[in-house]
Amino acid sequence: MIEPSIRLRRAIHLNDASLVSRLLRSHPRLLSNPDFSSKANTSLHLAASHGFTTIATLLIDAGHDGDEISRNADHNTPLMLAAQAGHVETATFLAVRFPRSIHYRNKDGLDALALATQNTASTGLIPTLLSGNGIYYADMESRDNEGNTPLHHASASGGLKALRLLLDAGADPTARNFYDWMPVAYSQTVAAEVYFRNLVAEYERRKMIEAEQRESGKVGIRAGAVRLVMDDEGSGGTAEDDVMSKQAWSPSGERRRPPTPPGVRGGGDWGAATIAMVRTRSGSGGVQ
Known part of the structure; x- marks a missing residue:
């Protein structure tokens, strides 16, 4: 006979809410049911990773995560798994029900916002995470264990x-990670880099206008506001020259390229890029 714990997991996998409900009525102690053969994922982790909002609701109403937010062996919360997998409806539901989990980080230092920016399918979740409930909300300048901000991951x-979305919310496009790279350095294609720089230029113009409005009532206002300078501006050289100058050198003499942040998926909103336009990544020397 199949053990009730296994039957419960199978019922969740099948998105069979009625069977899950019956099993929990018969075996209420199996509510969290961590699977130690799979990173100790609980019932709610499993439902969240598949985007089964109805079952997630059933589990929470039964008391799942009533005392504390469940975390698996990687310290991921159910919200993180839903955000990582691109299940916006389920992730939004979890963020609203457990807003305090928005701040939680996993072993890599990634929070739900960073994981959402790694998957373009989760873009719709970003406004919810940034607004939160007024008390708990995502920090757009949070950093993972390598110093990457959500803007690095989105790039x-x-x-x-x-x-x-991140730039409109005030994210800093000049933030550098622990390898001294700004988000724009991770652009997948030349077109993506141009788009990013145009967004930053728009961001700069807004800041200048805001600064001028603040200073408009003062005598002796300066002619211009402080301007954010991207790596390829003000150097007098080409963008290629600047990229070369920014490449650090290892003790062995090899140039160091920016390592892609952990967990980032390729493709994004650009779709399939031509080989000529795709940037190489570190480690493999191939294309991403």
Whole structure:
């Protein structure tokens, strides 16, 4: 006879809410049911990873995560798994029900916002995470274990809408990670880099207008506001010259390219790029 714990997991996999409900009535102690053969994922982790909002609702109403937010062996919460998998409806539901989990980070230092920016299917979740409930909300300048901000992850994943959402919310496009790279360095294609820089130029113009409006009532206002300078501006050289100058050298003498942030998926909103336009990534020397 199949053990009730296995039957419960199978019922969740099948998205069979009625069977899940019957099993929990018969075996209420199996509610969380961590699977130690699969990173100790609980019932809610399983439902969230598949985007089964109805079952997630059933589990929470039965008391799942009533005392504390469940985390698996990688310290991922159910919200993180839903965000990572692109299940916006389920992730939004979890963020609303458990807003305090928005701040949680996994072993890689990634929170739900960083994971959402890695998958373009989760772009619709970003506004919810940024607004939160007024008390708990995502920090757009949070950093993972390598110093990457959500903007770094959005750039590396090719998430055009995510880039705009983050910049509109005030994310810093000049933030550098622990390898001294800014988000624009992770652009997947030349076209993506141009788009990013245009967004930053728009961001700069807004800042200048805001600064002028603040200073408009003062005597002796300066002619211009402080301007954000991207790596290829003000150097007098070409963009290629600047990229070369920014490449660090290892003790062995090999140039160091920016490593792609962990967990980032390729493609993004740009779709399939031509080989001539795709940037190479570190490690393999191939294309991403």
